Amino acid sequence: MPRQTVGIFLFEQVEVLDFAGPFEVFSRTRLEPGLASRRSDEQAPFSVFTVAETAGMITATGGLQVVPQYTFETAPAIDLLVIPGGWGTRPLLDHAPVLAWIRESAAVASLVTSVCSGALLLARAGLLAHQRATTHWGALDALAALDDTIMVERDARVVHDRVISSAGISAGIDMSLDVVERLHGKAVADDTAHYMEYRRSQ
Amino acid sequence: MPRQTVGIFLFEQVEVLDFAGPFEVFSRTRLEPGLASRRSDEQAPFSVFTVAETAGMITATGGLQVVPQYTFETAPAIDLLVIPGGWGTRPLLDHAPVLAWIRESAAVASLVTSVCSGALLLARAGLLAHQRATTHWGALDALAALDDTIMVERDARVVHDRVISSAGISAGIDMSLDVVERLHGKAVADDTAHYMEYRRSQ
Numbered sequence: 364m365p366r367q368t369v370g371i372f373l374f375e376q377v378e379v380l381d382f383a384g385p386f387e388v389f390s391r392t393r394l395e396p397g398l399a400s401r402r403s404d405e406q407a408p409f410s411v412f413t414v415a416e417t418a419g420m421i422t423a424t425g426g427l428q429v430v431p432q433y434t435f436e437t438a439p440a441i442d443l444l445v446i447p448g449g450w451g452t453r454p455l456l457d458h459a460p461v462l463a464w465i466r467e468s469a470a471v472a473s474l475v476t477s478v479c480s481g482a483l484l485l486a487r488a489g490l491l492a493h494q495r496a497t498t499h500w501g502a503l504d505a506l507a508a509l510d511d512t513i514m515v516e517r518d519a520r521v522v523h524d525r526v527i528s529s530a531g532i533s534a535g536i537d538m539s540l541d542v543v544e545r546l547h548g549k550a551v552a553d554d555t556a557h558y559m560e561y562r563r564s565q
Numbered sequence: 566m567p568r569q570t571v572g573i574f575l576f577e578q579v580e581v582l583d584f585a586g587p588f589e590v591f592s593r594t595r596l597e598p599g600l601a602s603r604r605s606d607e608q609a610p611f612s613v614f615t616v617a618e619t620a621g622m623i624t625a626t627g628g629l630q631v632v633p634q635y636t637f638e639t640a641p642a643i644d645l646l647v648i649p650g651g652w653g654t655r656p657l658l659d660h661a662p663v664l665a666w667i668r669e670s671a672a673v674a675s676l677v678t679s680v681c682s683g684a685l686l687l688a689r690a691g692l693l694a695h696q697r698a699t700t701h702w703g704a705l706d707a708l709a710a711l712d713d714t715i716m717v718e719r720d721a722r723v724v725h726d727r728v729i730s731s732a733g734i735s736a737g738i739d740m741s742l743d744v745v746e747r748l749h750g751k752a753v754a755d756d757t758a759h760y761m762e763y764r765r766s767q
Contacts, residue, residue, distance in 0.1 A: 379588050383586075384585075386629055387585070412628065426614065427585075429632070432628065530762050531760070532589070532761040558733070558734070559733065559735050560722075560733035560736050
């Protein structure tokens, strides 16, 4: 079975749960329910990896140290692009190499997603124009200010438009489970949530 | 304000959300509600770090690469000990240095907690004897088999006995929020959940 690739963007001061939630969901999804299928990758529909602008250790919010598996240069083609948020998004809003990589990756990805203030990066890259979208409650005004054609949804947990955006931090888990459901059906998504002992939002 | 230290154990094949959930909660807790307090550590009641047996990169479940901030040798004294789970717990059940470190750390910690199959390590270290405890649904029988004096709670999300144990994976978020509530009150825990856009279990 050819696996869909999930590329999760990492950067300095990325919020931990913003990337760890989607990483957990996509990397632990199995087409066969239960525990045994999760002891190997045989039934894994996704190949999940992290990508950063350059190699070397990244310090996430709170000091967690993570090492991206790939750089912009070395990453395989990405089917599902995940842009997490965090304070670290702010300096990137004017960092051309990151915006260019997001635009180029989004152009070839089959699905583009954001968690939390990751939506700000997508907006700045022009990818949310004339779309419905959401972000962390603390970043809703910033999102609207970046592009006044965005229809900002202030009470949604996950917004499905051409881009799939989610509210803050833990909402990235729901967004990821929604994507699993869209691609592999409700039973597979519910089984993944059951494995994670996560109660999906409705 | 002297901060309480939170030491989160890392090991090969630790489950990502098992450690990332508690890391997020404890590192983002602030005594002052809202967003501004989270731009610095001034109002942070906890100092959170990761600890592994040895230095160097650890590969978590699914391939996420993390670098522990400390080793058993170099870690500061730990007030709140967090033992996450994952398949990687199984080889550690007979690994004397890890069991010894857990025992020694637990002896001086003010609170010992587990997420998911991290409870197996605590059981093996003798720390759950004659206590109520829980773990991931797939590890309940294994927990009971390790020590028949443990009163295994099969339907609980978080069990509060001398050790605080939680069910699988995402339940570590609820466990951590419960600990925040116990130490700093419901308002601080609820504000942290609100910041994370996480709906606490009741």
